[in-house]
Amino acid sequence: MKAKQIRLATRPNGMPTYETFKWTEETVADPAQGEVVLKSLYASVDPYMRGRMNDRKSYVEPYEVGEVIAGGVIAEVVMTNSTQFEVGDIVIGNLGWATHQIAHEDSLRKIDPSKGPLTNHLGILGMPGITAYFGLLDIGKPAAGETVVVSGAAGAVGTVVGQIAKIVGAKVVGIAGTEEKISYLKHELQFDEVVNYKSENFQEELKAACADGVDVYYDNVGGTVSDAVLRLINKYARIPVCGQIALYNLEKPDLGVRVQPNLLVNSALMKGFIVSDYGAHFEEAITDLAKWLKEGKLQSKETVLEGFEKLPEAFLGLFKGDNIGKYLVKIAEPSE
Amino acid sequence: MKAKQIRLATRPNGMPTYETFKWTEETVADPAQGEVVLKSLYASVDPYMRGRMNDRKSYVEPYEVGEVIAGGVIAEVVMTNSTQFEVGDIVIGNLGWATHQIAHEDSLRKIDPSKGPLTNHLGILGMPGITAYFGLLDIGKPAAGETVVVSGAAGAVGTVVGQIAKIVGAKVVGIAGTEEKISYLKHELQFDEVVNYKSENFQEELKAACADGVDVYYDNVGGTVSDAVLRLINKYARIPVCGQIALYNLEKPDLGVRVQPNLLVNSALMKGFIVSDYGAHFEEAITDLAKWLKEGKLQSKETVLEGFEKLPEAFLGLFKGDNIGKYLVKIAEPSE
Numbered sequence: 001m002k003a004k005q006i007r008l009a010t011r012p013n014g015m016p017t018y019e020t021f022k023w024t025e026e027t028v029a030d031p032a033q034g035e036v037v038l039k040s041l042y043a044s045v046d047p048y049m050r051g052r053m054n055d056r057k058s059y060v061e062p063y064e065v066g067e068v069i070a071g072g073v074i075a076e077v078v079m080t081n082s083t084q085f086e087v088g089d090i091v092i093g094n095l096g097w098a099t100h101q102i103a104h105e106d107s108l109r110k111i112d113p114s115k116g117p118l119t120n121h122l123g124i125l126g127m128p129g130i131t132a133y134f135g136l137l138d139i140g141k142p143a144a145g146e147t148v149v150v151s152g153a154a155g156a157v158g159t160v161v162g163q164i165a166k167i168v169g170a171k172v173v174g175i176a177g178t179e180e181k182i183s184y185l186k187h188e189l190q191f192d193e194v195v196n197y198k199s200e201n202f203q204e205e206l207k208a209a210c211a212d213g214v215d216v217y218y219d220n221v222g223g224t225v226s227d228a229v230l231r232l233i234n235k236y237a238r239i240p241v242c243g244q245i246a247l248y249n250l251e252k253p254d255l256g257v258r259v260q261p262n263l264l265v266n267s268a269l270m271k272g273f274i275v276s277d278y279g280a281h282f283e284e285a286i287t288d289l290a291k292w293l294k295e296g297k298l299q300s301k302e303t304v305l306e307g308f309e310k311l312p313e314a315f316l317g318l319f320k321g322d323n324i325g326k327y328l329v330k331i332a333e334p335s336e
Numbered sequence: 337m338k339a340k341q342i343r344l345a346t347r348p349n350g351m352p353t354y355e356t357f358k359w360t361e362e363t364v365a366d367p368a369q370g371e372v373v374l375k376s377l378y379a380s381v382d383p384y385m386r387g388r389m390n391d392r393k394s395y396v397e398p399y400e401v402g403e404v405i406a407g408g409v410i411a412e413v414v415m416t417n418s419t420q421f422e423v424g425d426i427v428i429g430n431l432g433w434a435t436h437q438i439a440h441e442d443s444l445r446k447i448d449p450s451k452g453p454l455t456n457h458l459g460i461l462g463m464p465g466i467t468a469y470f471g472l473l474d475i476g477k478p479a480a481g482e483t484v485v486v487s488g489a490a491g492a493v494g495t496v497v498g499q500i501a502k503i504v505g506a507k508v509v510g511i512a513g514t515e516e517k518i519s520y521l522k523h524e525l526q527f528d529e530v531v532n533y534k535s536e537n538f539q540e541e542l543k544a545a546c547a548d549g550v551d552v553y554y555d556n557v558g559g560t561v562s563d564a565v566l567r568l569i570n571k572y573a574r575i576p577v578c579g580q581i582a583l584y585n586l587e588k589p590d591l592g593v594r595v596q597p598n599l600l601v602n603s604a605l606m607k608g609f610i611v612s613d614y615g616a617h618f619e620e621a622i623t624d625l626a627k628w629l630k631e632g633k634l635q636s637k638e639t640v641l642e643g644f645e646k647l648p649e650a651f652l653g654l655f656k657g658d659n660i661g662k663y664l665v666k667i668a669e670p671s672e
Contacts, residue, residue, distance in 0.1 A: 051601075222594065254594055257590075258559075263608035264578075264610075267608050268607070269607040271605040274600075274603060
């Protein structure tokens with residue numbers, strides 16, 4: 001069986017481009033004992049993958065140059081040499097950007113297509129949803145009536161953060177960069193306030209939106225947007241640091257106002273995390289998220305491009321803010 | 337009764353000088369109901385007092401221009417119109433830099449001179465000791481075998497932080513700025529390693545001292561010293577931010593490498609605090625500190641200048657690193 005792959009052609013210096021990727025076509029071998037052959041259905045593009053393109057310590061191992069790009073993929077088992085998986089099973093795993101591929105049974109988890117849209121497992125019930133859940137509830141710990149600010153508010157994580165904050169009774173202030181996103185967050189997700197960081201008066205507008213200051217700042221972006229929020233924090237503020245998308249493509253480390261004096265005078269907490277820190281507790285998050293989804297308290301939002309060849313476009317689009325909610329590429333339909 | 341006072345003459349712009357202070361002499365009135373007249377015995381100088389000289393939000397209210405400087409003072413009751421205090425009682429409180437003064441009974445706490453040196457109540461059993469205790473144990477949470485780095489290691493807080501870290505079985509790396517301090521920390525307090533931040537090869541020496549990376553960084557200083565430590569943090573590092581003495585006298589906020597990406601890739605925690613955050617738990621800290629002191633596991637170190645008129649010199653000396661351990665001024669002997 002022939003399959004297409006997308007590989008890391010070269011480590012990007014700054015913003016990745018189409019030249020960051022190269023395409024190959026290879027034959028998929030027969031599965032060895034414990035392996036299956038998969039047909040990819042959906043692949044996720046996520047900002048953290050940019051970090052893996054660098055040859056530097058990050059929280060996930062770097063991709064090797066020439067290696068197939070790997071990320072969250074939902075796939076269908078089309079051949080099996082595993083006692084755990086049958087042909088037709090739908091699985092999820094950290095898999096290659098490839099139309100078909102061999103995978104070991106230990107790297108896969110079966111998902112039940114009867115329990116809702118498959119794509120939820122890459123979004124609201126998957127890594128972004130779980131990231132939102134623990135970052136907000138375990139680090140941010142918002143109380144009813146407190147003000148929660150979330151940057152990257154229209155993204156896969158931000159949309160869930162804001163909705164969970166509403167569920168716990170907090171006031172939610174989102175930060176986003178287009179009028180379409182702002183309208184979606186205000187009118188569909190019922191965020192209390194949404195501020196456009198591209199506005200000339202961003203700092204003043206943010207201050208007006210956070211009339212009682214900021215108790216929790218869920219940081220997906222970093223950089224000067226975060227500087228503006230940090231000026232408004234209250235005593236005992238909590239700042240989960242989930243992403244720094246504003247910085248991922250900088251060619252050298254960025255200087256900014258030191259945060260320590262601000263944390264000091266406000267007895268504030270700032271904590272970085274990655275979803276795998278909570279690996280032992282994923283089921284707890286998924287149970288709550290699925291319940292809220294079923295009750296209509298959470299909405300899932302996805303932006304889906306069609307076609308395997310769209311993967312680089314989707315990935316590059318993350319850094320231009322192209323997506324609302326989870327950004328996915330549909331590669332193939334499941335078999336009947 | 338005539339008394340001398342030291343007041344804030346003018347808000348310093350940058351480093352304070354002798355001109356920051358002005359001297360007055362005033363008569364002390366008779367105490368009203370619930371008040372006492374105090375004779376000051378010892379006054380504490382502390383870096384946080386620099387923040388109170390600014391007209392900006394900090395964690396403690398600013399001093400007013402013309403106001404008597406206030407800080408930790410141990411005093412003797414010489415007249416009383418309070419049912420709670422007798423003449424001869426030794427008390428501690430946040431009191432004025434004055435040879436004598438009136439104080440309300442609610443602002444004072446009696447101390448028992450039979451339980452050890454009075455000055456301990458401004459140092460190891462007082463605010464600096466309690467600050468060290470909670471910052472290290474509640475935020476830093478060092479485990480046996482972990483590496484704890486403390487900056488400002490020879491100061492009132494730093495000397496206690498390092499000793500408590502030794503008690504819990506951590507490896508302790510101090511950062512200080514003179515050979516005298518380094519020798520004291522290594523040979524008297526048995527710190528495992530002490531590095532001089534004024535060394536040309538500071539970063540390399542620090543790295544060599546922290547062969548297993550940094551699990552806890554107790555930050556008393558901020559600025560580029562902290563940048564150097566933060567480059568070495570391990571996954572799940574904890575960073576109590578206790579002081580930022582390197583920054584207190586800057587005329588404008590300092591730029592530095594943003595810490596968020598570092599906290600993110602290491603799932604690290606940074607938290608500011610002030611000792612009063614733990615107000616409900618002071619007795620717990622004092623009990624442990626007194627026990628360790630009695631058992632010889634903790635040593636108290638103080639630098640004491642003699643004479644009320646030395647207060648500005650001592651205060652200014654904090655920013656030049658003049659002191660080892662708690663810096664105090666002795667104002668008068670207790671009465672027989």
